[in-house]
Amino acid sequence: MRVMAQMAMVMNLDKCIGCHTCSVTCKQAWTNRAGVEYVWFNNVETRPGEGYPRRYEDQDRWRGGWTLNRRGRLTLKGGGRLRKLLTIFANPKLPGIGDYYEPWTYDYETLTDAPLQEHSPVARPHSLLSGREMKVSWSANWDDDLGGSPGLGDRDVVLGRVSEKVSLEFQKTFMFYLPRICEHCLNPSCAASCPSGAIYKRSEDGIVLVDQDRCRGWRMCVTGCPYKKVYFNHRTGKAEKCTFCFPRVEVGIPTVCSETCVGRLRYIGLVLYDADKVLEAAATPNDTDLYEAQRRVFLDPNDPSVAAAAERAGIPRDWVEAAQRSPVYALINRYEVALPLHPEYRTMPMVWYIPPLSPVVDAVRDTGHDAEDHGNLFAAVDALRIPIGYLAELFTAGDPAPVDRVLRRLAAMRSYMRDLNVGREPDEAIPSSVGMTGESMYDMYRLLALAKYEERY
Amino acid sequence: MSRRAELDGPVTDALVATRRFFTRGEVSPDLRVLQKKGGRQADDFYRGRWAHDKVVRSTHGVNCTGSCSWKVYVKDGIITWEAQETDYPSVGPDRPEYEPRGCPRGAAFSWYTYSPTRVRYPYVRGVLLEMYREARARTGDPVAAWAEIVSDPERARRYKAARGRGGLVRATWDEAVEMIAAAHVHTIKEFGPDRIAGFSPIPAMSMVSHASGARFVSLLGGAMLSFYDWYADLPVASPQVFGDQTDVPESGDWWDAGYLVMWGSNLPVTRTPDAHWMTEARYRGQKVVAVSPDYADNVKFADEWLAPRPGTDGALAMAMGHVVLKEFFVDRRVPSFTGYVKRYSDLPFLVRVEDGRPGKFLTAADLPGAEAEAENAAFKTVVLDAATRRPVVPNGSLGFRFGDSGVGRWNLDLGDVDPLLTLADDAEDAVEIELPRFDADGVLRRGVPVRKVGGHVVTTVYDLMLAQYGVRRDGLPGTWPSGYDDASQPYTPAWQEALTGVPARAAARIGREFAANAEETGGRSMIIMGAGVNHWFHADTVYRAFLALTTLTGCQGVNGGGWAHYVGQEKCRPVTGWTQLASALDWSRPARLMIQTAYWYLHTDQFRYDPFGAGAFAGATARGTLAGRTTADLIALSARLGWMPSYPTFDRNPLDLADEAEASGREVADHVVTELKAGRLRFACQDPDAPENFPRVLSVWRANPLGSSAKGDEYFLKHLLGTGSSLRAAEAPPHARPKDVVWRDEAPVGKLDLLLTLDFRMTSTTIYSDIVLPAATWYEKHDLSTTDMHPFIHAFNPAIAPPWQTRTDWDAFQSIAAAFSRLAETHLGVRKDVVAAPLLHDTPDELATPHGRVRDWAAGECEPIPGVTMPKLVVVERDYPALAARMGTLGPLAERLGGATKGVTFDFGRAVEYLKRKNGTIDGRPSLVRDVHACEAILALSGTTNGSLAVQGFRTLEKRTGIPLADLAAGREDEQITFTDTQAGPVPVITSPEWSGMETGGRRYSPFTVNVERLKPWHTLTGRQHFFLDHDWMAELGEQLPTFRPPLDMHALFGEPRLGEHGDLGVAVRYLTPHSKWSIHSEYQDNLLMLSLSRGGPTIWISDADAARIDVADNDWIEAVNRNGVVVARAVVSHRIPEGTVFMHHAQDRLIDVPLSETRTGGRRGGVHNSLTRLLIKPSHLIGGYAQLSFAFNYLGPTGNQRDEVTVIRRRSQQVTY
Structure with missing residues (x-):
């Protein structure tokens, strides 16, 4: 056992209001400068939707992440080192600026400076890259709230994989938001792709960084990252990425995106894991077993042998305590409601998500499901609008069972709490039906609902 | 204690000292991943980027309910970025907290500071400036120069026609301010001070900035324009039902609800920092229902989504009411519900049935014997006592609120009386009444049980409600629904399905669940409602149908229950102090406060384009009193009866009017009445197109009406400004023109002489302004912020000094005032001003119109008596040379007359003494020279921030009500919140009679809890919540009771194409203008961050089906056209938008990236959203002088609704030009 500590994040998508405050505060703090105009270390995608950059999840095209070779060994999907060196000057698997978006600004000054003229002055868009006038036709978040949805069925990579029929029509509309930052993976394919050795994982907290001195701008990391969360600064010629706000985290302040998350849905915490098991877990044969495999890499910080091993590994006692109180660990391993994003990329991502509930589909509600069953007012999980298959393709490599389990836990929590809310006797059968006790369900409720500052971070 | 001082989460604990581990050593412990220790030289770039010199608390100032406290980061004297403060006082261990508050728009604010859209210097339109400089040099007198230009038709036309066409040039502050002063002085001298207007909305989020110009305008006698009604955010149902402007729960109270309906309110977008309370309350077992025509952002969080067709929400609510009445009142009587409505609503009160229709409330004046002779008998409503079956006059009605006999009796204590809810059990008779319906032609004929009381046939409001809602009881005549599935009869679930598209079963089930939850939880069912329902022409009827649900189920005045109206309602918690400063009541009273909707309806000549009369809005049972009149005629009527304010008031300079009175030796009121009766003096609103009645000067700050709130934007451009517009409408044909109001054949263009705007960024208003002054931003000044969404007050602070030549609003208006007073020395001097003031709410003026019977002195129906049948006439001294000095000090009327809010008068004696010491004095008066002084004054003169005033106000109220109240604030009696306190962190406000709820003991604010728990009456006729309104005009409109009125039929009214019709200019669709995710009104929609996260320019959302119909693909250029104007935008095509509607x-x-329209639609710059809307005034909003239907500023007035509009939309040439 080689104990290592990892800073990790959980985002509760069931609380995300899609406001993009995280994106703006992050951008204002880190990337509102020349060379990275198009870069959003943190972005929020409406799902279903194409994402940013467009169709980044299409690894058949971008070849990001890891795969298993014929011998079952882990290998970069984009090819090995040799292959990378051969294509170093002409990497075809990079998203173009059009796949992100061509950043622009306006000639605002004309609003003040315009001479006397026939029509009122107007500020027109100009490319921040070429300086030329342009018609804006794609942005950092073009398909927000299902904008431009006709044809979406072909453009959302995940939607294309969902086996059940999903029809994009008014009556059956569904959507939710997916905020994304760098995953600070346990098995980062960006680092493995870097020919210069410039990307490293901080051994004390697992934050993945680009050494700005060593980066030579080969951009293999951009290809290697299946989440497309490494960006190329076209001014400096170096790669840049989310730093997990290490200058803040080091002095005890949460990341910008977390502290400013007005939906209060982000949790940051330390997780202890066994570094010796990462490779094995990442090489788990079946994609659908990767979620469980990654969970097994995490160590129980309350286990005395883990604490002892951590001490041997030089992890201080207060860090172990932090891991014991970690909301991230609780949501992933104790309550088992958080899931990894695209575990099939085999990077062992460390930003996890609680999948969202959604309104029931009227048609289903009115045929059979009694919404007032158990007097709890809540409908059955399988009548929800967001297809479980869609969530499964995002979080569990297509296996609906874990997603279904999480949604049932959330629904059960609401039922259980409703009795308490209206002053009835709590029904202990509800938590036990989802494998929990009343006490643990109540604790989970406090963490999810009250989510005090001190408990989120 | 601030959050920063107690960072103690597990991560932060662990990481505070992590740098101790950061050594230079590198390790690469496995082959797969390079691992190195942190703290490397290469990371310095990010450490340097994060480094900053200081963090300053501030917030964003206007037009957003957030009132979020922010950390503004400063490095090297430059504002770098912002992030939310997280140091709100805790709301307790078992609730979420208010931290963090903020949204992406606020987070993008600092972009403005140094952006190229920043207004850095004063600007004047070059054409005007040249003329002015020339005339100024020649005449040597600024006022003479201004007078010469605006009086010369050719020169005036020239600079007015140049408005909005570029050509702004820099001027100095001195020169700009001199021009502004000259325009004001000339206007006052030539036309009168009431030809000057100021507009700045919603003070709560920057009270001092608002008060700056308001104080200037009020001191000189100009009119401050209302905003809440103008924005259509005022729910007129609130004054109608509650007698209150609006009072709503803080967002933390959503947590308390067991059942939450979000109805026309898209919380994640419009209440971004509060939305988490909803998402989190679900985990507590709250059921959430979203009612929205589209799959809006909030629908995602709901358990169920009901999607009524736009504008039909009232039908759904009426059907739910039908279910609630049937199942919880008739089939089964829920004791808590009946107990509640008997005590807190007008349901048990007796109403006379006359001519087969509901008539007037039975009052003590209608009873035999001594009761009829009692003081204010006509305002004391009557119930039947269940025990004695005798009529009883319970405490608490309006008749007890004023006059000696009511002392100690204005309360809801029923004593031994058990009001009879229905007469059904022992009716003497049952009569069929006619009730209007609006979903179809004809009337509803339904029976009510009646008795005779005092010779009058009466029934109860409850019995009328059952008739209205169609809830059948045995033995009553009339036509009734056979059951829920009877679609032919209003207001059943099946009936609503045909109108709304919501399945009948769903409507019934949600209504039932709402009430069942209220029954089980003691009233913790809540409806969050917003602009989606409130911006319709008939929104007041929609809201009354909603409020029927919350009141019937006993939810109002309960934490976690009742209405939660969120649009534009921002609560200025220290309202008494703000009013004192903003209206300059410390120097002169009353201020001229104008209903803005009527103001622009007349002054932008929109009244000329109404081809129908006011009778078009009448109900089927109307007697016809509105017929043959136009809306403009009704505005004139409302003005001359003193119902609503009207400025300019007379067709004569009110300063000259005072002089004339003095010369004639008559009292001013006598003189005015005499002149009016003789026809020598007329109300200005009777001839709005006469040059002497034009508004001449308009100052705008903290606002952008031409880009945001100006319904009928193109009418503004044409008639008010005299510049190019895309107006396409035809004027009313001769038979449809006003009768009382003068019709001039030639409609004037360019009425306004000066449009002045103070702003920090370029807007649609600045580009049309004659003078633009550079304003400091929210990060560059001191101010105060509150909201109703949370119970705290907190500060603005300058992160940097105002850069370039920008000035704070407080500073700028003092500069203007100084220049004004200099010119006034020679041109104005000290004058007397005749102010016509309307009959006011929360004063004895409410007793002016017994039974709401309308009498018009001009028609000879009564005598013109100021303050009774016409406006009050008050003489105010205007010491114009002293105006600047008065701006900067707190005047003596503060302690002499005190301040009043909602009928409670506060004595400011101690507070003024305190302010003298706190702020220092000038000529013996407390200084208001600095913005910080103004902050301290606001804090000291309000009960919410000065505990001794709160207690004092409650003691005053105790005398009238006879019930203990002062204990609500006693625990904080010694507390004076100072500006320094608000700089340190958000401070909880103090419970005060200025509001209807209580924060006492740290509980969450919910409105009307004082009324319910302490039996304090509502400020209505009965003193209870009203289901029934008996004013003449309410009967004419057919809206005595909650009802359903469909959206206006723009085809019938204006000849617009019918919805779905496809013609040359495109397909006709409903045109909705909801609030945006990427802006707070017009602010931020030009912000590069928001534009990069959205579509980079103006867009219209359209359904995939409609897009296919007109061959539009996503991002295609489209044009939307109707008679009001043209919009050019790009299409956002989505299946989440309902067919037949565009957003x-x-x-x-x-x-921002707005091209010219095509030649066939005018070829001018594409418009703003309001280029397709216009003002339409609902007659009932003009009612005044009667109980809760009496004017107060932003409390009652016609709304600037804009949801009923239709447009045709088409794909246009994709080759756009600019």
């Missing part, structure tokens, strides 16, 4: 998110200025 243009409101307040997308015409400045």
Whole structure:
């Protein structure tokens, strides 16, 4: 056992209001400068939707992440080192600026400076890259709230994989938001792709960084990252990425995106894991077993042998305590409601998500499901609008069972709490039906609902 | 203690000292991943980027309910970025907290500071400036120069026609301010001070900035324009039902609800920092229902989504009411519900049945014997006592609120009386009454049980409600629904399905669940409602149908229950102090406060384009009193009866009017009445197109009406400003023109002489302004912020000094005042001003119109008596040379007359003494020279921030009500919140009679808890919540009871194409203008961050089906056209939009990537969202002088609704030009 500590994040998508405050505060703090105009270390995608950059999840095209070779060994999907060196000057698997978006600004000054003229002055868009006038036709978040949805069925990579029929029509509309930052993976394919050795994982907290001195701008990391969360600064010629706000985290302040998350849905915490098991877990044969495999890499910080091993590994006692109180660990391993994003990329991502509930589909509600069953007012999980298959393709490599389990836990929590809310006797059968006790369900409720500052971070 | 001082989460604990581990050593412990220790030289770039010199608390100032406290980061004297403060006082261990508050728009604010859209210097239109400089040099007198230009038709036309066409040039502050002063002085001298207007909305989020110009305008006698009604955010149902402007729960109280309906309110977008309370309350077992025509952002969080067709929400609510009445009142009587409505609503009160229709409330004046002779008998309503079956006059009605006999009796204590809810059990008779319906032609004929009381046939409001809602009881005549599935009869679930598209079963089930939850939880069912329902022409009827649900189920005045109206309602918690400063009541009273909707309806000549009369809005049972009159005629009527304010008031300079009176030796009131009766003096609103009645000067700050709120934008451009417009409408044909109001054949263009705007960024208003002054931003000044969404007050602070030549609003208006007073020395001097003031709410003026019977002195129906049948006439001294000095000090009327809010008068004696010491004095008066002084004054003169005033106000109220109240604030009696306190962190406000709820003991604010728990009456006729309104005009409109009125039929009214019709200019669709995700009104829609996260310019959302119909693909250029104007935008095509409806998110200025329209639609710059809307005034909003239907500023007045509009939309040539 080689104990290592990892800073990790959980985002509760069931609380995300899609406001993009995280994106703006992050951008204002880190990337509102020349060379990275198009870069959003943190972005929020409406799902279903194409994402940013467009169709980044299409690894058949971008070849990001890891795969298993014929011998079952882990290998970069984009090819090995040799292959990378051969294509170093002409990497075809990079998203173009059009796949992100061509950043622009306006000639605002004309609003003040315009001479006397026939029509009122107007500020027109100009490319921040070429300086030329342009018609804006794609942005950092073009398909927000299902904008431009006709044809979406072909453009959302995940939607294309969902086996059940999903029809994009008014009556059956569904959507939710997916905020994304760098995953600070346990098995980062960006680092493995870097020919210069410039990307490293901080051994004390697992934050993945680009050494700005060593980066030579080969951009293999951009290809290697299946989440497309490494960006190329076209001014400096170096790669840049989310730093997990290490200058803040080091002095005890949460990341910008977390502290400013007005939906209060982000949790940051330390997780202890066994570094010796990462490779094995990442090489788990079946994609659908990767979620469980990654969970097994995490160590129980309350286990005395883990604490002892951590001490041997030089992890201080207060860090172990932090891991014991970690909301991230609780949501992933104790309550088992958080899931990894695209575990099939085999990077062992460390930003996890609680999948969202959604309104029931009227048609289903009115045929059979009694919404007032158990007097709890809540409908059955399988009548929800967001297809479980869609969530499964995002979080569990297509296996609906874990997603279904999480949604049932959330629904059960609401039922259980409703009795308490209206002053009835709590029904202990509800938590036990989802494998929990009343006490643990109540604790989970406090963490999810009250989510005090001190408990989120 | 601030959050920063107690960072103690597990991560932060662990990481505070992590740098101790950061050594230079590198390790690469496995082959797969390079691992190195942190703290490397290469990371310095990010450490340097994060480094900053200081963090300053501030917030964003206007037009957003957030009132979020922010950390503004400063490095090397430059504002770098902002992030939310997280140091709100805790709301307790078992609730979420208010931290963090903020949204992406606020987070993008600092972009403005140094952006190229920043207004850095004073600007004047070059054409005007040249003329002015020339005339100024020649005449040597600024006032003479201004007079010469505006009086010369050719020169005036020339600079007015140049408005909005570029050509702004820099001027100095001195020169700009001199021009502004000259325009004001000339206007006052030539036309009168009431030809000057100021507009700045919603003070709560920057009270001092608002008060700056308001104080200037009020001191000189100009009219401050209302905003809440103008924005259509005022729910007129609130004054109608509650007698209150609006009072709503803080967002933390959503947590308390067991059942939450979000109805026309898209919380994640419009209440971004509060939305988490909803998402989190679900985990507590709250059921959430979303009612929205589209799959809006909030629908995602709901358990169920009901999607009524736009504008039909009232039908759904009426059907739910039908279910609630049937199942919880008739089939089964829920004791808590009946107990509640008997005590807190007008349901048990007796109503006379006359001519087969509901008539007037039975009052003590209608009873035999001594009761009829009692003081204010006509305002004391009557119930039947269940025990004695005798009529009883319970405490608490309006008749007890004023006059000696009511002392100690204005309360809801029923004593031994058990009011009879229905007469059904022992009716003497049952009569069929006629009730209007609006979903179809004809009337509803339904029976009510009646008795005779005092010779009058009466029934109860409850019995009328059952008739209205169609809840059948045995033995009553009339036509009734056979059951829920009877679609032919209003207001059943099946009936609503045909109108709304919501399945009948769903409507019934949600209504039932709402009430069942209220029954089980003691009233913790809540409806969050917003602009989606409130911006319709008949929104007041929609809201009354909602409020029927919350009141019937006993939810109002309960934490976690009742209505939660969120649009524009921002609560200025220290309202008494703000009013004192903003209206300059410390120097002169009353201020001229104008209903803005009527103001622009007349002054932008929109009244000329109404081809129908006011009778078009009448119900089927109307007697016809509105017929043959136009809306403009009704505005004139409302003005001359003193119902609503009207400025300019007379067709004569009110300063000259005072002089004339003095010369004639008559009292001013006598003189005015005499002149009016003789026909020598007329109300200005009777001839709005006469040059002497034009508004001449308009100052705008903290606002952008031409890009945001100006319904009928193109009418403004044409008639008010005299510049190019895309107006396409035809004027009313002769038979449809006003009768009382003069019709001039030639409609004037360019009425306004000066449009002045103070702003920090370029907007649709600045580009049309004659003078633009550079304003400091929210990060560059001191101010105060509150909201109703949370119970705290907190500060603005300058992160940097105002850069370039910008000035704070407080500073700028003092500069203007100084220049004004200099010119006034020679041109104005000290004058007397005749102010016509309307009959006011919360004063004895409410007793002016017994039974709401309308009498018009001009028609000889009564005598003109100021303050009774016409406006009050008050003489105010205007010491114009002293105006600047008065701006900067707190005047003596503060302690002499005190301040009044909602009928409670506060004595400011101690507070003024305190302010003298706190702020220092000038000529013996407390200084208001600095913005910080103004902050301290606001804090000291309000009960919410000065505990001794709160207690004092409650003691005053105790005398009238006879019930203990002062204990609500006693625990904080010694507390004076100072500006320094608000700089340190958000401070909880103090419970005060200025509001209807209580924060006492740290509980969450919910409105009307004082009324319910302490039996304090509502400020209505009965003193209870009203289901029934008996004013003459309410009967004419057919809206005595909650009802359903469909959206206006723009085809019938204006000849617009019918919905779905496809013609040359496109397909006709409903045109909605909801609030945007990427802006707060027009602010931020020009912000590069928001534009990069959205579509980079103006857009219209359209359904995939409609897009296919007109061959539009996503991002195609489209044009939307109707008689009001043209919009050019790009299409956002989505299946989440319902077919037949398009959304243009409101307040997308015409400045960002807006091309010219096609030649056939005018070839001018494409418009703003309001280029397709216009003002339409609902007659009932003009009612005044009667109980809760009496004017107060932003409390009652016609709304600037804009949801009923239709447009045709088409794909246009994709080759756009600019």
